[in-house]
Amino acid sequence: MDSLITAAARALAAGDPLGALDRVALRDDAPALALRGIAMAQLGDLVRAKALVKSAARAFGPKEPLARARCVVAEAEIALASRDLGWPVKALETARLTLEAHGDRVNAAHARYLQIRRWVLIGRLDEADVLLAALDPAPLPPVLRAAHELVVAGIAIRRLQSQTARLALARAEHVAREAGVPALIGEVENAVNVLNSPAARLIAHGEERPLWLDEVEAVLGSTALVVDACRYAVRGVGMSVSLARRPVLFTLARALAEAWPADVSRETLIRRAFRLKLSDESHRARLRVEVGRLRAALKPLAGVIATPRGFALVALVSSDVVVLAQPVEERHAALFALLADGESWSSSALALALDTSQRTVQRTLDALATAGKVQPFGRGRARRWMTPPVPGFATTLLLPAPLPSD
Known part of the structure; x- marks a missing residue:
């Protein structure tokens, strides 16, 4: 040489x-x-x-x-x-x-x-x-x-x-x-x-505040019943129930946890879980079915009781109920978490990391580009996507990686 x-x-x-x-x-x-x-x-x-x-x-x-x-x-x-x-x-x-x-x-x-x-x-x-x-x-x-x-x-x-x-x-x-x-x-x-950036938000008793990573770790290790909106699970005293593939049940669990110890009206639950502005008796019947499924899914961590105006969450093994939410609520949070590293990603790489189809990712990226939230460059197989990171937030912590207990 x-x-x-x-x-x-x-x-x-x-x-x-x-x-x-x-x-x-x-x-x-x-x-x-x-x-x-x-x-x-x-x-x-x-x-x-x-x-x-x-x-x-x-x-x-x-x-x-x-x-x-x-x-x-x-x-x-x-x-x-x-x-x-x-x-x-x-x-x-x-x-x-x-x-x-x-x-x-x-x-x-x-x-x-x-x-x-x-x-x-x-x-x-x-x-x-x-x-x-x-x-x-x-x-x-x-x-x-x-x-x-x-x-x-x-x-x-x-x-x-x-x-x-x-x-x-x-x-x-x-x-x-x-x-x-x-x-x-x-x-x-x-x-x-x-x-050293906020990794999540804690919602409890009608109030919310940002959490750093060590605080998130402490919350998950506490005796509280945690409705984890970062990984779509309910956790408590060493047990975990994943609701990642049951979005309606998780939406109901989160709504009930945010209101705990108070109840939530049937109209509010229908609006949040089914995305309906108005409700009728058929929607109330569907709500009863989904609440029954939620009761079965959360045993023995928690129960759901009926009240005169709606439903309330009952913690069976914990003395407190909290919600662990993403630092920035965004419909496509996992995708933004990947793009927020400042590197350029192909749609195929995003699909691999998100464990979803490339066509689904492409449709999402096209919609976000129209809204000005992501920026493409290149053409064909050379096309890459970027977005600036969300200032002040540890966006990589939004990624849905499993915890050791999962």
Whole structure:
């Protein structure tokens, strides 16, 4: 490897893409193409970066499997940055095994972290934990040690483990400053800002207030009956009832919990659960049926009793009832939570992360674009979607990742 390639690689490792381009911008040999691609990725031109890395992989040829494997890892990182979550993950695993076989343990670990970050993005935290447990960050360079701690913090935040997240971010900040890479330091600072932002709202006894992550954790660990409007479940004393696939029942449970210990009129429940302005006897009959289903679903956590004007919630194993709501009430909160990371997402990646059909996501995005809430750029398969994050809120905490008890 010649001196210019070595100098360009060192510049990229230090977070100086312009310095790297100064050395290899006019070269089109395979190593230079790879380094130019990584530099363009650091500068944010992901489309050009992807093309350059692909060209480098072809230029290296089959007789240089190690170099080709490194190009595959670089391409996977670009795909992750551009939120192309449908990128072939088997190719990354094959590249990782090749790197390990040739003794390149640093890049093999980097490939593993890319796999873990993809699992975290789509909410597969258990799979991410399994892969993370097999990695020892101690012998790795500072940049990868910081990446390790950021992944630990990301998983902890989504599982509402505030102390674990804070300790991981403190370690990440220390290691990032040791590495001296400005982009990495900025990424850690952004994660700290997320952790120090309101994560939810508490609604109880007719009042509401914002909650930080450690407070959310405390509420879920308390003896109160919690109607969790972030994950559409009812929780209490170590038990949990998911109503994610029963939206009418959850709407009724939330309305009753917000009014507790008072009752809620039948007209109000019909309006909220069935979205009707007027009601008749058939709607009252339907309400009685749904309330009966809610009683059965909430046993033994809570009951629902009839009152002269409506229904009231009765906590059977708790002394208090609270509602844990999203910090910003939005019809498509989970989609906004994904877009709020500031990266550009494809509709296919959003569908994968939300576990829904791509056509449903496309219709939603088109409607939001018409309303001016999201912004598309590009055409066809290159189309991506973005939106600025909601100021002052930890929007990533809106993601419907399961809690350990789920």
